[in-house]
Amino acid sequence: MVVNGWRDEVVTRLRGVKYPGFSRDIVSFGLVQDMELDGTDLKLKLKLTTPDPAIPERIGKEIRDTLKGYDPIKSVTIETEVAPPQAAATTGPQGIEGVKKIVAVASGKGGVGKSTVAANLAVSLAKNGFKVGLCDCDLYGPSQALMLGCRDGIQVEEGTERIVPATCHGVKLMSMGMLLGDDSPAALRGPMVTRFTQQFLRQVAWGELDVLILDLPPGTGDIQLTIVQTVALDGAVIVTTPQEVALVDARKAIAMFRKVNVTILGLVENMSYFVVPGTNQKHEIFGSGGGKKEAERQKVALLGEVPLDPKARESGDKGKPVVLANPKSPSGMVLQQLADGLGKILFSNIKA
Numbered sequence: 170m171v172v173n174g175w176r177d178e179v180v181t182r183l184r185g186v187k188y189p190g191f192s193r194d195i196v197s198f199g200l201v202q203d204m205e206l207d208g209t210d211l212k213l214k215l216k217l218t219t220p221d222p223a224i225p226e227r228i229g230k231e232i233r234d235t236l237k238g239y240d241p242i243k244s245v246t247i248e249t250e251v252a253p254p255q256a257a258a259t260t261g262p263q264g265i266e267g268v269k270k271i272v273a274v275a276s277g278k279g280g281v282g283k284s285t286v287a288a289n290l291a292v293s294l295a296k297n298g299f300k301v302g303l304c305d306c307d308l309y310g311p312s313q314a315l316m317l318g319c320r321d322g323i324q325v326e327e328g329t330e331r332i333v334p335a336t337c338h339g340v341k342l343m344s345m346g347m348l349l350g351d352d353s354p355a356a357l358r359g360p361m362v363t364r365f366t367q368q369f370l371r372q373v374a375w376g377e378l379d380v381l382i383l384d385l386p387p388g389t390g391d392i393q394l395t396i397v398q399t400v401a402l403d404g405a406v407i408v409t410t411p412q413e414v415a416l417v418d419a420r421k422a423i424a425m426f427r428k429v430n431v432t433i434l435g436l437v438e439n440m441s442y443f444v445v446p447g448t449n450q451k452h453e454i455f456g457s458g459g460g461k462k463e464a465e466r467q468k469v470a471l472l473g474e475v476p477l478d479p480k481a482r483e484s485g486d487k488g489k490p491v492v493l494a495n496p497k498s499p500s501g502m503v504l505q506q507l508a509d510g511l512g513k514i515l516f517s518n519i520k521a
């Protein structure tokens with residue numbers, strides 16, 4: 170006997186079955202995919218997005234309860250399909266494919282040694298066995314190509330049209346310096362900067378990386394904002410010199426990262442002191458204790474105090490960071506320790 174109207178009656182009853190934990194019913198949730206009446210057996214197809222077996226069990230029980238007493242149906246057979254949930258809407262900061270940790274090296278003020286610290290961190294981490302990438306995001310004053318002595322031209326990966334980074338001292342490097350050459354000024358403004366920065370980071374064939382270090386331009390302008398809003402950073406290292414004029418700007422940088430919930434991994438005080446060669450005399454040219462005090466005030470780690478050291482400048486200019494060129498120099502030793510510490514902070518549960 171064909172029972173007319175059974176479908177409407179079943180749907181009406183199923184509308185009374187709430188998804189566990191929700192006030193919404195399984196019909197309006199779109200979980201009921203199909204139904205068929207085979208004699209007096211109702212065959213129901215449900216589509217769920219959870220692998221939790223308790224959910225179909227509870228829903229099944231409620232379905233049977235609600236259909237009890239409805240004559241044309243004597244039994245219910247439920248087939249459940251578990252489909253993966255739809256990807257969340259792609260808003261907010263995103264990771265970079267193949268890259269485990271993304272760390273920004275930032276400062277408030279220019280000329281405090283941010284690029285020097287970034288370059289030395291990158292090559293030291295690579296020396297320690299990590300797969301490292303370094304991205305020079307300073308469109309207006311790129312310096313990493315020079316600091317890592319990289320003269321390679323740009324190559325484009327066939328098929329994907331992505332830029333292939335150069336490799337220098339074991340570090341994959343991408344820098345505006347390579348795109349512009351030494352003399353060309355980067356005449357990019359406003360929205361162009363934003364678009365360019367996004368492309369710059371996403372269209373590089375980084376491959377598999379443990380750490381990608383982003384050498385940010387000084388301050389809190391368009392490039393920095395674009396990066397913190399679009400790239401899921403694992404943390405930021407703030408570089409400052411000891412004097413108040415640099416610390417004031419470092420505070421602004423810290424505030425910018427905190428506003429978007431980026432962890433401050435620590436503060437690096439650069440140009441902390443100068444040791445007169447051949448003596449033990451320490452000259453605190455830019456004052457002393459500024460970085461330490463600020464780190465305490467901000468409740469962040471002081472990752473290191475890097476001395477002012479002619480070797481650091483020379484090796485930077487020659488394209489071989491001081492941790493490689495002069496590992497036993499005063500700055501070389503501190504910078505290597507800094508990288509060791511950062512490696513531990515980032516990968517404490519992977520590599521010690």
Ligand SMILES: Nc1ncnc2c1ncn2[C@@H]1O[C@H](COP(=O)(O)OP(=O)(O)O)[C@@H](O)[C@H]1O
Nearest residue numbers: 279280281282283284285476477478481482485
């Ligand atoms: N600890 C240091 N000792 C000596 N010179 C340094 C030190 N740190 C940086 N410098 C030099 O200071 C200049 C500015 O450093 P840089 O890393 O380019 O700063 P930023 O990226 O913050 O503008 C460079 O010439 C660099 O070689």
Ligand SMILES: [Mg+2]
Nearest residue numbers: 283284307312
């Ligand atoms: Mg720089």
